[in-house]
Amino acid sequence: MAKSNSLVDDLFENKTLMVIGGGILAYFIIVKPLLVKVGLAKSSDQIRNDTAATNESAWNPNFWKTGTTGTLLLHQADADNYAEIIYNYFGVFNDDYNSVLGVIKSCRTKSQVSFIAYAFLQKYNKDMYSWLRKPDGIDPLDGLSDDHLAELNNYVSKLPPYIA
DSSP, X not given: OOOOOOHHHHHHHOHHHHHHHHHHHHIIIIIHHHHHHTTSSOOHHHHHHHTSSSTTSXXXXXXXXXXXXXXXXXXXXXXXXXXXXXXXXXXXXXXXXXXXXXXXXXXXXXXXXXXXXXXXXXXXXXXXXXXXXXXXXXXXXXXXXXXXXXXXXXXXXXXXXXXX
């Protein structure tokens, strides 16, 4: 019998490659999504959300202080009001994500988001981003979903830093 030169034929003849390829495929299609679902692995959104609140981030309550003359902020009363809306976003049966989204989308710069985080810290002695992720730290179901946090992070990342 003539020897085959086809790559496909070679792959099918080599069972080891088939088993390894099948195992890799099964991991990414079946195993990893299950691990993410039960909390033993992190999704790409979770990884991005974990790194969103760095020192250079708009979620940092001191980011706005690094701006120069002309940095766009909010009136203190507005920042306090927005901080209160964010503080009260979660409920017993459902969270009011739309109110949080409305507050964040009213901001025209990262410095404004940071100023709200600053007002939140002053008013409630809590980090605003951590609060959005898990408000009271008791119920594992509290807090915004990874998808909602990713949407907020995506919006904020596109804002200009200080001046609109």
